[in-house]
Amino acid sequence: MVDLNKQIWSLAETALEEKESSYLLSSYLEEHGFSVQRGLAGMDTAFLAQWGCGSPRILYLAEYDALSQLGQNTVPYESPIAGKNGHACGHNLLGVGAVGAAMALKDYLQNSRISGTVALMGCPAEEIMVGKIKLAEAGYFKDYDIALTWHPDSVNQVSEYRYQAMYSVQFSFYGKPSHAAVSPEAGRSALDAVELMNVGANYLREHIDPGARIHYVIQHGGEKPNIVPAFAQSWYYIRAPRNEIAADLFSRVCDIAQGAALMTGTKVETEVLSSCPATFINHALNNILREAFEVVGAPKWDEADFAFAKKIQEHFPLEQTLSQIEAHPRLYQNKTCSLDTEISPLAGRPFAYPASSDVSKVSTIIPTGQIMVACYPIGTAGHSWPITACAGMQIGWKGMLTAAKVLALAGRRICEDPDLLNRIRLGS
Numbered sequence: 069m070v071d072l073n074k075q076i077w078s079l080a081e082t083a084l085e086e087k088e089s090s091y092l093l094s095s096y097l098e099e100h101g102f103s104v105q106r107g108l109a110g111m112d113t114a115f116l117a118q119w120g121c122g123s124p125r126i127l128y129l130a131e132y133d134a135l136s137q138l139g140q141n142t143v144p145y146e147s148p149i150a151g152k153n154g155h156a157c158g159h160n161l162l163g164v165g166a167v168g169a170a171m172a173l174k175d176y177l178q179n180s181r182i183s184g185t186v187a188l189m190g191c192p193a194e195e196i197m198v199g200k201i202k203l204a205e206a207g208y209f210k211d212y213d214i215a216l217t218w219h220p221d222s223v224n225q226v227s228e229y230r231y232q233a234m235y236s237v238q239f240s241f242y243g244k245p246s247h248a249a250v251s252p253e254a255g256r257s258a259l260d261a262v263e264l265m266n267v268g269a270n271y272l273r274e275h276i277d278p279g280a281r282i283h284y285v286i287q288h289g290g291e292k293p294n295i296v297p298a299f300a301q302s303w304y305y306i307r308a309p310r311n312e313i314a315a316d317l318f319s320r321v322c323d324i325a326q327g328a329a330l331m332t333g334t335k336v337e338t339e340v341l342s343s344c345p346a347t348f349i350n351h352a353l354n355n356i357l358r359e360a361f362e363v364v365g366a367p368k369w370d371e372a373d374f375a376f377a378k379k380i381q382e383h384f385p386l387e388q389t390l391s392q393i394e395a396h397p398r399l400y401q402n403k404t405c406s407l408d409t410e411i412s413p414l415a416g417r418p419f420a421y422p423a424s425s426d427v428s429k430v431s432t433i434i435p436t437g438q439i440m441v442a443c444y445p446i447g448t449a450g451h452s453w454p455i456t457a458c459a460g461m462q463i464g465w466k467g468m469l470t471a472a473k474v475l476a477l478a479g480r481r482i483c484e485d486p487d488l489l490n491r492i493r494l495g496s
């Protein structure tokens with residue numbers, strides 16, 4: 069598992085480009101008896117590996133996409149690798165951990181002669197909210213009883229996060245070009261429309277759900293200052309804690325885009341690139357995961373791990389660590405800890421989480437459980453160099469192996485006791 073992880077960490081392939089990473093994972097499963105189907109739902113880097121037959125049908129979800137420009141050496145200080153992408157969300161660990169779980173459950177079923185199907189869905193492009201959305205639309209999840217996955221984190225817990233519903237939308241404005249100095253009156257600036265739309269969206273922020281998030285980049289803003297830009301384009305992520313709130317917010321942002329087009333005499337085209345619902349939490353499945361996590365235990369850190377993590381923590385403000393500690397009553401008891409050594413109890417209710425994940429889409433189709441396993445220091449910001457660093461060394465590997473064991477054990481419990489599946493279906 070560690071060797072496989074090292075290779076995928078080094079490849080650091082970004083969304084929909086994960087050719088070698090997906091091949092490494094799918095080939096590994098193929099070599100170990102799984103039947104593999106590559107290229108799903110129009111995505112070359114998606115795959116499905118399957119072993120066994122009959123019920124229960126347990127599906128592990130793997131991700132393996134990296135982030136642009138976040139390449140970093142495995143040292144506890146910022147040491148970027150120029151021009152290199154990096155696993156700053158730890159999806160290298162995620163993918164290999166899921167493969168480990170599938171392998172272990174397959175071995176168990178094979179040796180114990182208990183019936184069941186173990187499958188692993190290779191889900192590309194989580195970072196742009198595409199992989200599981202397309203796979204879901206193509207009907208790939210509905211044939212399984214449950215889905216299990218995990219994510220690297222700084223805190224050991226079974227996820228009760230309700231990720232936000234999200235729309236990924238591109239706004240393309242079309243104006244009229246002209247010489248910006250000689251005949252500006254003949255031009256209509258698409259860039260003006262993009263700017264005015266952003267101003268409108270920023271005023272909108274005061275009057276929306278406090279948990280909602282709106283963020284954007286300008287993808288095209290014109291070519292040269294002496295040409296009135298005839299084409300400009302922005303890309304928005306619009307998120308809210310519930311599906312209806314997100315839908316309403318999306319429609320208000322579209323109105324703002326229309327207003328900006330009207331103000332500037334341009335035309336706007338709106339394209340929804342992807343959208344995802346909020347997470348549906350299955351408490352019965354979470355209870356099974358929590359019990360399995362307790363049996364496996366939190367990752368066991370040695371002195372070198374704590375020292376590495378402490379050094380990393382010195383590079384971000386104390387407030388960042390403290391605000392995370394304060395969000396977790398359990399961590400509050402041991403404020404000086406750099407790496408989590410325990411497992412959070414279940415609260416039995418969802419927690420609103422500002423980010424989104426395409427795992428949510430799966431959770432609305434089949435019961436889906438996710439655990440979070442410590443793979444980097446407490447207080448670490450998401451998508452940052454410490455995660456790339458830890459995802460390529462022992463701290464990340466320990467988290468990954470813990471995750472593989474917990475997910476395998478939860479799968480085993482469900483195979484051993486068919487009644488659990490009924491409880492999961494009832495959700496309680």
Ligand SMILES: [Zn+2]
Pocket residue numbers: 157158159194219
């Ligand atoms: Zn991630």
